[in-house]
Amino acid sequence: MFRDATNRNNSAYISCAAIALLLLFACNTASEKIFSGYKEIDVFQIPPSVTIPGTIKQAGIWHDNTGENILLLSRTPDLTDIPLTLYDSSGQASIHAGQWVKTDTGYRKVWQLMDQVKQCELNLILNFFEGSTSVTDLDHNGIAEVTMVYYLGCLSEVSAYQMKLIMREGDYKYALRGFTCDPFLVETKKEPCISTDSIDLKKIRGSFTDEELAQTGRLYGAYQSASDFTNAPPVFLDFARRQWLKYRMAY
Template identity: 35%
Template sequence: MRTIFSVILLLINAWANAQIKMQPLASVNLPKNLRFQGRPVQSIKYQDNTGSYLALTTQTGEQPQKGDDDFKQAHLYGYVYQLKDGVTPVLLWQLHDMVTECNLDMVANFIPASLSITDLDKNGKAEVWVAYRLSCRGDISPSELKIIMHEGTTKYAKRGIGKIMAGKAIQHDGGVITSDEFKKAPVSFKIYAGKLWDKYVLETM
């Protein structure tokens, strides 16, 4: 009986995983009628049991601060659109974060390849993950690190301060989580968010 139950469980998990289909999309292949701000960083087209979607991250890079050219600003955006044949993509949610009024060294970047799609709870509904750093600094100090996840309209975030690796030396300060909404999330989300934090916490200079 236990063997039969294990086989059934494996089949259920395989079916759930099969519901998520993903395809990285080059920026030149983005739909022409897609509306977004900034320059594309990474995009993934995916399909789950609720429909077809496009996840996109963009960033502006450093720009003059509006109204004061002595300062700089930079903006990050994340988007998820629902795709339907012959219909303009519908924006489902948008992330927007920024560094403003900065006259020092600025960091406002998505971590490379951090946009990812999972189905950790095996419900056939995709989870969309992004991670990025923000700072305005005049010395060797760590950036703010944020890991954001959406499953439909449900959002979780882990926020904190990363750590700096300068050469082969890791600075002592930083590495602190200041806010963790994953404490209230399903265990699979919580574990995965922790793994991403450990993966991204070090910032190389």
């Protein structure tokens, strides 16, 4: 009799333990941080409902905790016919980028970026740095970050271009804005950039104006401020700084 009761108690204990393990597994599965990695796709693989102005320069897909995501980058007008130059004589140009997430009713736009140069009668420069777009999960929260780096300007001579780095994690936006290194100084073997430990221009500005800084070369290669990243995970700014340093001479 006592043995039967003991067996029943053991069986009940084992059953409860098994249920607890199943519940724990289910909870862990539900909270698992999923990021599949980014893969480029061809234009014909883009769903018909996902559209963006201009000629598509890059398209890609990934999966994370929000579901299936699509990224598009484009430019208008197209530069395909003049691949050996950065310049565009049309007088105006724009670049676009956007992210869409798949839902039960179709694809929903998460965000869209647009920048442009208008009424330029000089050398119009506007494009993404080749290979600079990345999709990551730096903070391992299962929601991907999209980082893009591009340059723009309307110049009468060879000089530093404006440079922008934009990072998006869903509705959150972070940015670095500044200048590339001066290509003329690169060609003449002179130091074209401020030192890497002074890359944040806000920290070295002092009482100097942008023009005064440019005359000394201290403006080139710097971003204005990292204030957008104040409330972001520190790893975001670390990555953004590495991208900035990588592409500020990549014209």
